[in-house]
Amino acid sequence: MLRALYARLALALGLLLLRLLTRRTRHLGRTMEAFRASDFTRLTGAAPERPAAGDEIDRLEATFRAMAERITDQIQALTEQDRLCRDLVAQVSHDLRTPLASLRGYLETLRMKDGQLAASERVEYLDIALRHSLRLSRLVEDLFELIKLDARDVRPYLEPVSLGELAQDVVQKLDLTARRKGVHLRLAGDRAVPFVRADTGLIEPVLENLIGNAIQHTPADGEIRVTTRVTGPSVTVEVADTGRGIPAEVLPRIFDDFFQAPSNRADDRHAGLGLAIAKRILDIHESRLTVASSEEAGSRFSFALPVWTGGHSETAAQADEPTR
Numbered sequence: 001m002l003r004a005l006y007a008r009l010a011l012a013l014g015l016l017l018l019r020l021l022t023r024r025t026r027h028l029g030r031t032m033e034a035f036r037a038s039d040f041t042r043l044t045g046a047a048p049e050r051p052a053a054g055d056e057i058d059r060l061e062a063t064f065r066a067m068a069e070r071i072t073d074q075i076q077a078l079t080e081q082d083r084l085c086r087d088l089v090a091q092v093s094h095d096l097r098t099p100l101a102s103l104r105g106y107l108e109t110l111r112m113k114d115g116q117l118a119a120s121e122r123v124e125y126l127d128i129a130l131r132h133s134l135r136l137s138r139l140v141e142d143l144f145e146l147i148k149l150d151a152r153d154v155r156p157y158l159e160p161v162s163l164g165e166l167a168q169d170v171v172q173k174l175d176l177t178a179r180r181k182g183v184h185l186r187l188a189g190d191r192a193v194p195f196v197r198a199d200t201g202l203i204e205p206v207l208e209n210l211i212g213n214a215i216q217h218t219p220a221d222g223e224i225r226v227t228t229r230v231t232g233p234s235v236t237v238e239v240a241d242t243g244r245g246i247p248a249e250v251l252p253r254i255f256d257d258f259f260q261a262p263s264n265r266a267d268d269r270h271a272g273l274g275l276a277i278a279k280r281i282l283d284i285h286e287s288r289l290t291v292a293s294s295e296e297a298g299s300r301f302s303f304a305l306p307v308w309t310g311g312h313s314e315t316a317a318q319a320d321e322p323t324r
Contacts, residue, residue: 024057028064035068041075043068092143096136103132142273145205149280156199156284160308163235164191164228166200170207171226174215182220185211189227193235196305202281203305209274210239210301217299218243234304241300246293254291255279 034044043065106129110122117125148154171187178185207226214224222242229236246254255275279289282303293299 024061028057028061031061032064040068040071043072092139096139099132099135099139103129103136106132139273142277145277146273146280149277149284154202154281154284156202158197158199160195161198161200161203161305162193163196163198163203163237163305164189164193166204167191167207167226167228167237170204170211174208174211177212178215178224181215181218183215183218184221184223185215185226186223187226189229189238191228193228193230195308196235197308198285198305202285206278206281206303207237207239209278213274214239214241214243214299214301217241222298230307231304234306236302236304238300238302240298242298245295245297246291246299247295251291251293255289 031044035042038044106125110117110125110129168187168191171185175185211224211226218224218241224239224241227238227240229238275289282289285305287303287305289301289303291299291301
């Protein structure tokens with residue numbers, strides 16, 4: 001009888017011990033099943049607090065939780081990317097539809113009323129159609145540039161760049177556009193600033209977008225001032241205008257894709273990609289594009305690039321590699 005009792009006690013203790021030993025395994029199994037049931041989008045339950053140097057089960061659970069959190073983050077990122085892609089397609093469709101419809105309308109009018117239109121009317125219609133085609137061309141080019149930047153297919157080739165000379169070149173290039181609109185475009189500051197560490201081919205369109213944007217939103221007799229100056233270990237570029245300014249409620253959104261500030265003028269309509277492209281280019285240079293603006297007082301955009309300290313030219317990927 002005592003043997004049988006001892007055997008039963010030993011069996012009960014063994015089962016109890018086995019249950020205690022497998023409790024964490026069952027908990028981990030339930031956590032994994034709940035994660036699967038949520039379609040890998042939600043990790044339920046908090047991680048138990050145990051010493052960092054736990055046993056195999058602790059390490060297994062820690063590894064699973066790290067993997068599950070990474071999967072969740074990736075799914076959320078893909079979901080957000082999918083939403084942005086749908087928004088992009090919708091916005092592109094809208095921005096393409098308007099100039100295409102106008103272009104088609106004027107070309108159809110030219111074809112149907114070819115013999116009825118005066119020479120001046122024909123020239124006017126052709127000029128309008130040409131402007132719409134140029135707008136479409138710029139939109140497509142900007143879209144390709146934005147897609148490349150978003151896909152991280154662009155790696156800057158970092159070399160010594162004379163930011164003062166580059167700013168002067170861009171000002172000279174856009175001076176005629178500014179004068180046609182009656183806007184005074186000036187280069188100020190110290191042109192003999194030190195060389196900076198940047199990609200010339202990428203920083204040039206940043207300056208073109210910022211100055212072009214200022215020209216577009218500055219009325220006749222207004223002024224745009226492009227300034228370069230040394231600020232500590234960097235060179236800062238500032239593009240300031242005396243335009244209409246940006247309302248405070250929309251200022252945080254001006255770098256969003258396709259964002260267009262409210263305007264009552266038809267010729268101010270544009271795709272809204274220039275500032276988004278400029279920001280992304282500066283992002284891959286590890287620089288920040290900042291803006292300060294107030295209505296009826298103009299806007300001021302600025303960014304800084306590090307002074308070149310010597311060494312060989314390199315891509316951004318090479319700059320990130322550890323020295324061997």
